[in-house]
Amino acid sequence: MADTEQYRDSVSTIDKEGKRVWVFPKKPKGNLYRWRTAVSVFLLAILFGTPFVKINGQPLLLLNIIERKFVIFGMPFWPQDFYIFMVATITIVVFVVLFTVVFGRLWCGWACPQTIFMEMIFRKIEYLIEGNAAAQRKLNAAPMSAEKFFKKALKHGIFFALSVLLSNIFLAYIIGIEDLKELITSSPAEHLTGFLVMLLFSAAFYWVYAFFREQICTMVCPYGRLQGVLLDKKTIVVAYDFLRGEPRKKGKKTEGAGDCVDCNMCVDVCPTGIDIRNGTQLECVNCTACIDACNGVMDKVKRPRGLIRYDSYEGIQKGTKLSFSARIMGYSAILLILLTALILLFTNRSALDATVLRTPGVLFQELPDGRLSNLYNIKVVNKTFDEKPLELQMISPKGEIEIIGGELTAPPGSLCESSFFIKLDKKDVPFRVTPVVFVVKSGGIILEEIKSSFLGPARQKGR
Ligand code: SF4
Ligand code: SF4
Numbered sequence: 332m333a334d335t336e337q338y339r340d341s342v343s344t345i346d347k348e349g350k351r352v353w354v355f356p357k358k359p360k361g362n363l364y365r366w367r368t369a370v371s372v373f374l375l376a377i378l379f380g381t382p383f384v385k386i387n388g389q390p391l392l393l394l395n396i397i398e399r400k401f402v403i404f405g406m407p408f409w410p411q412d413f414y415i416f417m418v419a420t421i422t423i424v425v426f427v428v429l430f431t432v433v434f435g436r437l438w439c440g441w442a443c444p445q446t447i448f449m450e451m452i453f454r455k456i457e458y459l460i461e462g463n464a465a466a467q468r469k470l471n472a473a474p475m476s477a478e479k480f481f482k483k484a485l486k487h488g489i490f491f492a493l494s495v496l497l498s499n500i501f502l503a504y505i506i507g508i509e510d511l512k513e514l515i516t517s518s519p520a521e522h523l524t525g526f527l528v529m530l531l532f533s534a535a536f537y538w539v540y541a542f543f544r545e546q547i548c549t550m551v552c553p554y555g556r557l558q559g560v561l562l563d564k565k566t567i568v569v570a571y572d573f574l575r576g577e578p579r580k581k582g583k584k585t586e587g588a589g590d591c592v593d594c595n596m597c598v599d600v601c602p603t604g605i606d607i608r609n610g611t612q613l614e615c616v617n618c619t620a621c622i623d624a625c626n627g628v629m630d631k632v633k634r635p636r637g638l639i640r641y642d643s644y645e646g647i648q649k650g651t652k653l654s655f656s657a658r659i660m661g662y663s664a665i666l667l668i669l670l671t672a673l674i675l676l677f678t679n680r681s682a683l684d685a686t687v688l689r690t691p692g693v694l695f696q697e698l699p700d701g702r703l704s705n706l707y708n709i710k711v712v713n714k715t716f717d718e719k720p721l722e723l724q725m726i727s728p729k730g731e732i733e734i735i736g737g738e739l740t741a742p743p744g745s746l747c748e749s750s751f752f753i754k755l756d757k758k759d760v761p762f763r764v765t766p767v768v769f770v771v772k773s774g775g776i777i778l779e780e781i782k783s784s785f786l787g788p789a790r791q792k793g794r
Contacts, residue, residue: 342549342550342613342614343549343603343604343605343612343614344545344546344549344603344604344614351546352604353471354544354545354601354602354603354604355464355465355467355468355471356454356464356599356600356601356602356604356620357463357464357596357599357600357624358458358463358464358600359600359618359620359623359624360623360627361622361623361624361626361627362623362626363619363622363623364619364620364623367440367441367450367451367618367619368451370441370442371447371451372451374442374447375447375451375452378444378500379500381504382500382503382504382507382508382511383508385405386404386405387405387716388716389402389405389406389407389716390402390405390507390508391404391405392404392504393504393505393507394504394505395505395506395507396505397505397506403677404677406677406680407714407715407716407744408714409712409714409744411684411712411714412680412714415673415676415677415680418672418673418676419673422669422670422672422673425665425666425669426666426669426670427554428561429662429665429666430662430666431554431557431558431561431562431566432561432562432563432566432662433565433566433567433659433662434566434567435558435562435566435567435568435569435617436555436558436568436615436616436617437567437617438554439548439554439555439616439617439618440569440616440617440618440619441617443616445539445547445548445552446548446616446618448497448536448540449540449544449545449602450602450618452493452540453490453493453540453541454602456486456489456490456493457486460482460485460486460489461482461486464599470482487537487541490537490540490541491533491537493536493540494532494533494534494535494536494537494540495529495533497532497533497536498529498532498533498535498536499511499515499529501532502514502525502528502529502532506525514526514529545602545603545604545614545616548603548614548616549603549613549614555613555616556613558613559613562611564643564644564645564648565643565644565645566643566644567641567642567643567646568611568615568617568641568642568643568644569607569615569617569618569619569621569622569639569640569641570607570610570611570639570640570641570642570643570644570646570647571591571597571607571608571610571638571639572590572637572638572639572640572642572647573608573610573647574647574648574650575589575590575638576589576590576591576608576638577589577591579591579592579593579608580592580593581593581594584632584634590629590634590635590638591608591638592628592632594628596621596624596625596627596628597621597624597625597639598621599624600620600621600623600624601618601620601621602616602618602620603615603616607621607639611644619641621639622639622640622641624639625638625639626638626639680714681714681778681779682713682714682715682719682778683711683712683713683714683715683719683721683741683771683773683778683779684711684712684714684779685709685710685711685712685771685778685779685781686709686710686711687707687708687709687710687781687783688707688708688783689705689706689707689708689783689784689785689786690706690707690708690750693705693706694786695760695785695786695787695788698754701756701757702754702755702756702757703754703755703756703757703760703785703787703788704752704753704754704755705752705753705785705786706750706751706752707750707751707752707753707783708748708749708750709723709739709748709749709750709751709771710746710747710748711739711741711746711747711748711771712741712745712746713741713742713743713744713745713746713747714744715743715744716743716744717743718740718741718742718743719740719741719743719773719774720738720739720740720773720774721739721740721741721771721772721773721778722739722771722772722773723739723751723769723770723771723772724769724770724772725753725767725768725769726768726769726770726780727767727768728755728756728759728765728767729756729759730753730754730755730756730759730767731753731754732751732752732753732754732769733751733752733754734749734750734751735749735750735751735752736749739751741773753767753769753785755767755785755787757787760785760787760788761787762787762789763786763787763788763789764784764785764786764787765784765785765787766782766783766784766785767782767783767784767785768780768781768782768783769781769783
């Protein structure tokens with residue numbers, strides 16, 4: 332059977348000669364755009380405010396990959412907590428996959444920093460300075476004049492200043508707000524590396540938002556590239572109701588014509604330059620601008636809204652309404668289980684990690700009072716920001732622990748090492764290798780129970 336469908340084999344913003352097609356989207360307006368603006372303001376407030384928030388004097392979030400120091404919700408995490416990061420990474424991957432299979436690119440349209448920065452900050456400034464799409468097109472085509480120079484210089488000046496601000500915010504998440512303040516208030520010569528990193532970040536942001544723009548979503552973003560394998564006919568996406576809309580016809584509705592009046596408004600507002608009427612495409616970031624545009628048109632021609640809407644291919648084809656199906660419930664349950672497991676791991680994570688090994692190459696010693704002793708090495712990682720005085724206490728069998736040096740204190744956020752003797756009565760050491768249990772305590776609270784072994788003379792048949 333002949334394939335009558337039309338396919339593109341290149342992205343919408345590159346022409347046949349391989350040159351960039353610059354997109355001049357019309358300023359969107361409508362309910363969803365207003366909601367997206369409100370959500371963006373909320374998310375931007377979180378992004379800009381988080382580095383300033385402290386919990387018990389510690390940052391809410393610090394991701395210092397350079398010094399391998401991480402603080403999440405005021406709790407320090409060390410390389411020893413790597414397993415939590417592994418579980419978190421797996422959860423995020425599973426979350427992203429499951430979420431996308433069900434809800435498509437909801438993330439891209441509503442929460443992705445790239446979309447928020449581009450559409451809600453940089454694009455809005457562009458509209459303010461250069462006007463709407465037609466005025467921008469005209470300005471770009473016009474020869475250089477005082478007006479054009481002023482508008483372009485103003486726009487790019489503001490874009491660069493905003494890029495510097497964004498790079499500083501991202502740096503605050505890496506080095507912390509105090510170090511950032513110091514970096515900003517002192518001479519660049521004193522922090523040349525930090526200053527150069529900040530400049531590099533700023534230049535990258537500026538280049539992305541002034542020039543590269545939607546190409547990030549279509550060519551660079553790995554999540555965007557994954558859509559082809561994650562979406563299926565049941566996935567909820569921004570979709571054109573081809574059953575209702577086709578055959579499209581300009582002007583008054585005639586017999587057999589669909590609801591689409593072929594006004595091209597949905598294409599004009601699209602920031603990635605596509606026509607959603609051709610079906611789900613790689614470039615669509617689900618920004619909902621075409622939904623708003625089409626709803627506006629439908630209001631004018633007095634036809635029901637929702638010719639372009641959130642729906643699945645199957646939903647449009649079979650006319651079924653969007654519902655919380657068993658599939659969505661199942662996926663949501665899996666996500667809930669994973670998130671619960673992650674929260675439990677986070678909250679039950681130990682504040683101190685103790686490792687105890689019997690000192691290699693040393694056998695038991697017989698003490699003058701007749702007891703037996705074994706020497707052990709202890710390493711304790713203190714993951715808190717407080718100094719922790721430690722005690723060791725025998726649980727079984729009854730016996731004595733003598734720390735060499737008398738005291739054991741774990742300094743904040745570091746590793747302490749020491750050695751200690753376990754002293755047991757001979758009657759409690761019936762085997763060559765006797766199991767022993769003791770606890771590591773701090774402030775009277777048991778931090779960890781340690782199971783180890785005690786070497787004795789082979790007086791009885793041992794293990
Ligand atoms: S905005 Fe609506 S009516 Fe206009 S072309 Fe697009 S789908 Fe058709
Ligand atoms: S097709 Fe619609 S939802 Fe997709 S990017 Fe374009 S305007 Fe946004």
